[in-house]
Amino acid sequence: MDTAAPRPKENQGAPLPRIDARLKVTGQAHYPADLPTANIAYGALATSSIARGKVTKLHLDDARAVPGLLDIVTYGDMDKVDKPKFGNSGATSIGPLHDRTIFHDGQIIALAVAETFEAAEEAAQLIRAEYEDDKPTASFDSPGTKTVPAAGKSPLFKEDVKAGDFDAAYAAAAVKIDQRYSTPTQHHNPIELFSTTAFWEGDQLVVHEASQNVTGWKVELARQLKIDPGKVRIVSPFIGGAFGSKGPMTPRTAIVAVAAKRLGRPVRCVTSRMQAFGIQTYRAETRHRIRIGAGKDGRITAFAHEGWEVTSRPDLYVVGGTSATGRMYDYGSVLTHVSLVQADRNTPGYMRSPPETPYVYALENAMDEMAVTLGMDPVEFRRINEPKTEPIGKKPFSSRSLIQCYDQAAEAFGWAKRDSKVGAMHDGDWLIGMGCATAIYPTAVAPCAARVRLTADGEVRVQCGSHEIGTGVRTVAAQMASERLGVGIDKISVEMGDSSLPPAPVSGGSISTASVCSAVLKACDAIRTKLYAAATAEGGPLAGSHNEEFDLADGKIVAKGGASAKVEDVLKTMQVGAIEEYVEFAPKGATPEALNKLYAGTPEFHGADQDEDSVKYAFGAEFVEVRINRYTREIRVPRIVGAFAAGRIMNTRTARSQLMGGMIWGIGQALHEATEVDRRYARYVNRDLQDYLVPVNADIKDLQVILVPEVDHAVNPAGVKGLGELGNVGTAAAVASAVYHATGKRIRDLPIRIEHLLS
Amino acid sequence: MRPFIYEQPTDISAAVAIASRFTTKDDQPTRANAQFIGGGTNLADYMKLGVAEPGRLLDLNRLEDPGLRQIRVTDDGIRFGALVRMGEASDHAEVKRRYPVIADSLRLAASGQIRNMASLAGNILQRTRCEYFRETSWHCNKRVPGSGCAAMEGFNRQHAVLGGSDACIATYHGDFAQALIALDAVLHAEGSRGARKIPFAKLHRQPGDTPHIETDLAADEIVSAIEVPAIEWARRSLYLKIRDRESYAFALASAAVALDLDGDNVREARIALGGVATVPWRARAAEEALQGKKLDETSAGVAADAAFAEAQPRQHNAFKIELGKRTLVRALLEARDMEV
Numbered sequence A: 001m002d003t004a005a006p007r008p009k010e011n012q013g014a015p016l017p018r019i020d021a022r023l024k025v026t027g028q029a030h031y032p033a034d035l036p037t038a039n040i041a042y043g044a045l046a047t048s049s050i051a052r053g054k055v056t057k058l059h060l061d062d063a064r065a066v067p068g069l070l071d072i073v074t075y076g077d078m079d080k081v082d083k084p085k086f087g088n089s090g091a092t093s094i095g096p097l098h099d100r101t102i103f104h105d106g107q108i109i110a111l112a113v114a115e116t117f118e119a120a121e122e123a124a125q126l127i128r129a130e131y132e133d134d135k136p137t138a139s140f141d142s143p144g145t146k147t148v149p150a151a152g153k154s155p156l157f158k159e160d161v162k163a164g165d166f167d168a169a170y171a172a173a174a175v176k177i178d179q180r181y182s183t184p185t186q187h188h189n190p191i192e193l194f195s196t197t198a199f200w201e202g203d204q205l206v207v208h209e210a211s212q213n214v215t216g217w218k219v220e221l222a223r224q225l226k227i228d229p230g231k232v233r234i235v236s237p238f239i240g241g242a243f244g245s246k247g248p249m250t251p252r253t254a255i256v257a258v259a260a261k262r263l264g265r266p267v268r269c270v271t272s273r274m275q276a277f278g279i280q281t282y283r284a285e286t287r288h289r290i291r292i293g294a295g296k297d298g299r300i301t302a303f304a305h306e307g308w309e310v311t312s313r314p315d316l317y318v319v320g321g322t323s324a325t326g327r328m329y330d331y332g333s334v335l336t337h338v339s340l341v342q343a344d345r346n347t348p349g350y351m352r353s354p355p356e357t358p359y360v361y362a363l364e365n366a367m368d369e370m371a372v373t374l375g376m377d378p379v380e381f382r383r384i385n386e387p388k389t390e391p392i393g394k395k396p397f398s399s400r401s402l403i404q405c406y407d408q409a410a411e412a413f414g415w416a417k418r419d420s421k422v423g424a425m426h427d428g429d430w431l432i433g434m435g436c437a438t439a440i441y442p443t444a445v446a447p448c449a450a451r452v453r454l455t456a457d458g459e460v461r462v463q464c465g466s467h468e469i470g471t472g473v474r475t476v477a478a479q480m481a482s483e484r485l486g487v488g489i490d491k492i493s494v495e496m497g498d499s500s501l502p503p504a505p506v507s508g509g510s511i512s513t514a515s516v517c518s519a520v521l522k523a524c525d526a527i528r529t530k531l532y533a534a535a536t537a538e539g540g541p542l543a544g545s546h547n548e549e550f551d552l553a554d555g556k557i558v559a560k561g562g563a564s565a566k567v568e569d570v571l572k573t574m575q576v577g578a579i580e581e582y583v584e585f586a587p588k589g590a591t592p593e594a595l596n597k598l599y600a601g602t603p604e605f606h607g608a609d610q611d612e613d614s615v616k617y618a619f620g621a622e623f624v625e626v627r628i629n630r631y632t633r634e635i636r637v638p639r640i641v642g643a644f645a646a647g648r649i650m651n652t653r654t655a656r657s658q659l660m661g662g663m664i665w666g667i668g669q670a671l672h673e674a675t676e677v678d679r680r681y682a683r684y685v686n687r688d689l690q691d692y693l694v695p696v697n698a699d700i701k702d703l704q705v706i707l708v709p710e711v712d713h714a715v716n717p718a719g720v721k722g723l724g725e726l727g728n729v730g731t732a733a734a735v736a737s738a739v740y741h742a743t744g745k746r747i748r749d750l751p752i753r754i755e756h757l758l759s
Numbered sequence B: 001m002r003p004f005i006y007e008q009p010t011d012i013s014a015a016v017a018i019a020s021r022f023t024t025k026d027d028q029p030t031r032a033n034a035q036f037i038g039g040g041t042n043l044a045d046y047m048k049l050g051v052a053e054p055g056r057l058l059d060l061n062r063l064e065d066p067g068l069r070q071i072r073v074t075d076d077g078i079r080f081g082a083l084v085r086m087g088e089a090s091d092h093a094e095v096k097r098r099y100p101v102i103a104d105s106l107r108l109a110a111s112g113q114i115r116n117m118a119s120l121a122g123n124i125l126q127r128t129r130c131e132y133f134r135e136t137s138w139h140c141n142k143r144v145p146g147s148g149c150a151a152m153e154g155f156n157r158q159h160a161v162l163g164g165s166d167a168c169i170a171t172y173h174g175d176f177a178q179a180l181i182a183l184d185a186v187l188h189a190e191g192s193r194g195a196r197k198i199p200f201a202k203l204h205r206q207p208g209d210t211p212h213i214e215t216d217l218a219a220d221e222i223v224s225a226i227e228v229p230a231i232e233w234a235r236r237s238l239y240l241k242i243r244d245r246e247s248y249a250f251a252l253a254s255a256a257v258a259l260d261l262d263g264d265n266v267r268e269a270r271i272a273l274g275g276v277a278t279v280p281w282r283a284r285a286a287e288e289a290l291q292g293k294k295l296d297e298t299s300a301g302v303a304a305d306a307a308f309a310e311a312q313p314r315q316h317n318a319f320k321i322e323l324g325k326r327t328l329v330r331a332l333l334e335a336r337d338m339e340v
């Protein structure tokens, strides 16, 4: 087996290639803007060039004179529809065309629609706005920000967690640190550009748009347009990268839908890379203050984590990662506080491991500093502070394999060969540094519906309104059906990404594999039960066999004793051509409304820190080697090893691929990624991939993913912990730790750049 | 993007004639109504962004003269046709052998796909990538003369510390040009007023009060060839490019270096600096500082200080002075230690 397809260990599934791999690599996978649509008109957005003020006048004559122009949707044209709502399904409450107030740079001011894409673009560029502009507030430290406590501002962030008496413990601690850290604005920049295609079939609206939440969008779009959700269909079969950017719907969708209605023909609006920085969400910039107090023996007695996060004026988006950082180690006492800082910016949103990436970065960089202060090996320091129960609610972890991850990753990395002295390792003109950090991601699960059909010829169709955002969820759903129904993977088709399918929760929070597989498992088991009942019933081929233990394999029911019957024959005795089951899976602890909420597009999340019996997290440990040139100080990462434990691994290939992508992203967060804000104007400056850097192939050399076996029956019926967002947590701290080891410079503000190491 | 007329002339004089008809003597090539297109990797990008708005595009790729696509090695040096692609030149065995600095500068630029598409003439004429220039809603003196410079007090991490003015500090980002200016290359151009040779060092203009005037070319002049003189010792030459990531990024600082050594002593040094200046930048003061000296870390440091003596930092790019110096020191020492 090759590296891309790791040999499965205990509780790990086969590294099957993705069932849609061939479609993707041969260009046959249709992304939303590729879906064939007849008689299409093209839309292009015009956006604001100020961040705060009012549009006093729009000059549309030049745009209207463009040959082929069909329509311009702007102020006044959206009055009959409702404003967007901010929340799980809505990126912002700003209805950009509902009122002339400008809340942020790059806000939509009009949509030009034309016969061709080129004409629409030209017209949009010719739309000129006159503004009454106010001096905007860009970010932290800018005059005019407003700071409010985050607790209670989001259903996902109810409180500032705490435990014990931090102040007393910190005051009494023998060794302490008190440091500040920061992370920059980041944009998802998925390669697939943001687009919306909308058309009406009578009073039915169809929207082709990349979405991580087709059910939520259907309901929210219907609300805005004041129509029955049953009349709205969101179609999103393939998604070219999402990372959270396609989780909540943005105001553009309704605007394009209105344009399509006005014209009576389909309208497709593909936005530009530059526009994406203003019309979508992004990762908020954050600041942190961390205090750790410990005894000389390295046992932590006090931990405080304060966070500050930028958000927009109208919407209070909370990042809030203290729930995870406050439960990471055996701290003794914990104090946390998160504040939101409102500025004239677009509303931030989810971006791959939204709370954990910035908050765990700060924690783990601080842990490394503390280990240095204590003169202790950083792995040893974590080992000493490994908790038996989590410090906040004193609940056990449903499973926690962090130390196994550290041991296996350290071994593979060769940590023992590290000379702990700063600056001691080099190779010619290159300084070598080695560092490590912990990864953590909450394990949640949500209600999910699925429909599975088994036909007499052994074909299986799985339908579930989840989303293939590149994780391989179609493939693992097929694997689950294959395992439970004893059918080869080539006989299984999986339909996803359509709001007319059974509803699934938003594909966020790394819940998809757990939720979808739990639903598919339940549907398959319902089919199994029916088949077995029929087979063992009087007159059935296995009549008289009462052993409850049986299996399905190769199109046959095989009872424990060895007797078997063809599924085909069982169906005949049932006088049906197929068995189809529609199931609704609700996790343990679900409220009575949980299923209604699923259909309403506002699914409940369970697990993580929400359950009574235990807290549920997946863990990992990452080790990196950096090389820094003695003269010119460029930083490269030739080697990275991550070991992760995440319960049952459905498919070692797709799991490795997610973790690898996460680790690479983490290297980017450490060294490259930042959206630069021109503080005078509160405007983004580097709005394309020329200047918004992410790692390229040449940056990634030796990368190793270790899948540590772990069994956890408490998390969900499938036994799966999500790992899509685990890999990029902690990486940046590991890089910072390695940079310190190489140079003696502790960089606390991301990204770490050449200029930080020159002096 | 503004609609445009697209033409594919087949010989240079016809291309020049069309260009003359649709431009005036005073037009800048980058602002003229008719503009030439080579690989299009720079111009088409700027047309889509609304930064360049030619009404007529003259595609040079159908020009029949085979010399435009050839690399010719003679006793006098090497001659690159204007339409030779970056990738062809960087992979050329004789280029690699005789002028490693040229091959490196091209190999370390852009990506494989762009190198296969981009022409050498287009490469040296590539325009700045200043973020405020690329996006038409900002004030930019280069794009709209007299409108102001948003970069001066803005986010100017990538901007130049050498050769700037109060009107513009946009960096010249090309790599190949640093090799050419160091080696005293000469351009061949053909226009309505005939053919002429332009020393490479005279091609680009510092911004001064007129940042919109970027080169010495007339709007109807076509670059037909680039000539590099034969320099026996140019085998001891290299291009060192320092950037935020390992590949596919512009230089934060770079150095093109060629050395004529007598033992460890410098008979002659050629030095050009990239990523730090508004135009391809020959560092003559550094060259002079090294002449006749033993090349070591100390003398290289003195030369580097001389190269940046006039540097003007802004808020976010001050590091480029220190980085530029270190890049030059490292490049000189690595060139000294080359096996040739």
Ligand SMILES: Cc1cc2nc3c(=O)[nH]c(=O)nc-3n(C[C@H](O)[C@H](O)[C@H](O)COP(=O)(O)OP(=O)(O)OC[C@H]3O[C@@H](n4cnc5c(N)ncnc54)[C@H](O)[C@@H]3O)c2cc1C
Pocket (backbone or CB within 6 Å): A690, B030, B035, B036, B037, B038, B039, B040, B041, B042, B043, B044, B045, B060, B082, B086, B108, B109, B110, B111, B114, B117, B118, B119, B120, B121, B122, B123, B124, B125, B126, B127, B173, B174, B175, B176, B221, B222, B223, B224, B248, B249, B250, B251
């Ligand atoms: C993502 C990206 C990364 C890049 N990275 C680098 C890098 O690291 N280093 C680097 O050096 N470059 C880099 N480049 C720039 C690239 O090298 C240039 O875009 C390319 O060399 C331009 O060549 P072209 O033939 O495509 O020019 P075109 O786009 O066709 O033309 C550029 C200009 O030259 C004019 N022109 C073209 N040919 C002639 C001629 N024969 N006579 C007169 N005028 C002419 C055109 O009118 C236009 O003004 C990068 C580009 C991109 C898009």
Ligand code: SF4
Pocket (backbone or CB within 6 Å): B128, B130, B131, B132, B133, B139, B140, B141, B142, B143, B148, B149, B150, B151, B152, B167, B168, B169, B170, B211
């Ligand atoms: S530096 Fe030059 S190109 Fe950039 S904004 Fe200023 S004037 Fe324009």
